[in-house]
Amino acid sequence: DAKTTQPTSMDCAEGRAANLPCNHSTISGNEYVYWYRQIHSQGPQYIIHGLKNNETNEMASLIITEDRKSSTLILPHATLRDTAVYYCIVRGNTGNQFYFGTGTSLTVIP
Amino acid sequence: EPEVTQTPSHQVTQMGQEVILRCVPISNHLYFYWYRQILGQKVEFLVSFYNNEISEKSEIFDDQFSVERPDGSNFTLKIRSTKLEDSAMYFCASSLDRMEFFGPGTRLTVL
Numbered sequence: 001d002a003k004t005t006q007p008t009s010m011d012c013a014e015g016r017a018a019n020l021p022c023n024h025s026t027i028s029g030n031e032y033v034y035w036y037r038q039i040h041s042q043g044p045q046y047i048i049h050g051l052k053n054n055e056t057n058e059m060a061s062l063i064i065t066e067d068r069k070s071s072t073l074i075l076p077h078a079t080l081r082d083t084a085v086y087y088c089i090v091r092g093n094t095g096n097q098f099y100f101g102t103g104t105s106l107t108v109i110p
Numbered sequence: 111e112p113e114v115t116q117t118p119s120h121q122v123t124q125m126g127q128e129v130i131l132r133c134v135p136i137s138n139h140l141y142f143y144w145y146r147q148i149l150g151q152k153v154e155f156l157v158s159f160y161n162n163e164i165s166e167k168s169e170i171f172d173d174q175f176s177v178e179r180p181d182g183s184n185f186t187l188k189i190r191s192t193k194l195e196d197s198a199m200y201f202c203a204s205s206l207d208r209m210e211f212f213g214p215g216t217r218l219t220v221l
Contacts, residue, residue, distance in 0.1 A: 032208060043114075043201050043212030044153060087153075094208055095141050095165045097155035 003027070004088045009105040012082075018075040020104050022088030025069040031092045033064060035073045036100075037084040044087065044100070047073065078108045112136045114213035116202050122219045123192055131187045131216045133202030142185045143203040143210065144177065146170070153201070159185065192220045 005023040012018040024033065034049040048055055048062045050071075055062045061074040075082055087103040115134045123129050135142050144156040157167040159177055176188045185204075189196055199215040 100153035
């Protein structure tokens with residue numbers, strides 16, 4: 001079962017930052033936080049992952065609280081193409097399954 | 111940029127028939143996965159494969175399912191006797207380390 005809790009849906013104005021929260025209060029010490037997104041019925045797309053430090057790449061930033069019980073994915077300048085379902089997933093070892101929950105349906109509004 | 115590819119993009123079959131879904135993972139990846147997504151539902155893990163053997167499988171992955179890496183490049187999912195409820199998108203994924211990369215999926219329709 002999914003070990004994360006996310007809001008069902010969110011809206012964001014085009015050009016503004018989209019902040020997507022995730023709660024993972026039962027996360028274990030060796031578990032990483034991953035974010036993926038799925039546009040329509042396409043394959044899930046990797047966005048970012050982290051263990052305890054904040055991470056940034058060309059797509060997004062990941063802010064993990066000090067106690068690691070929650071995190072926020074930040075899309076700094078949302079575009080219409082960022083409209084998708086965003087999944088927050090925690091996982092320990094590579095090879096273990098990803099549990100996809102229901103995610104957050106982000107709608108970027110013109 | 112390397113990517114996971116899957117064939118066919120859409121497969122239609124009759125109930126009870128065998129189907130083989132094919133995937134070409136990214137070439138230097140070591141871990142391989144299959145997931146499925148029934149229309150309107152969550153993405154569900156089926157199986158992971160490493161070092162030529164199954165490393166983890168879900169309850170969905172029963173005796174009707176099997177996976178194989180027949181050569182150095184392909185990774186296949188076989189469903190021996192398809193059921194109506196097997197209709198879904200099937201996604202293959204591969205990883206070298208922590209980042210899993212997903213293919214575009216095969217839409218399986220069982221009639």
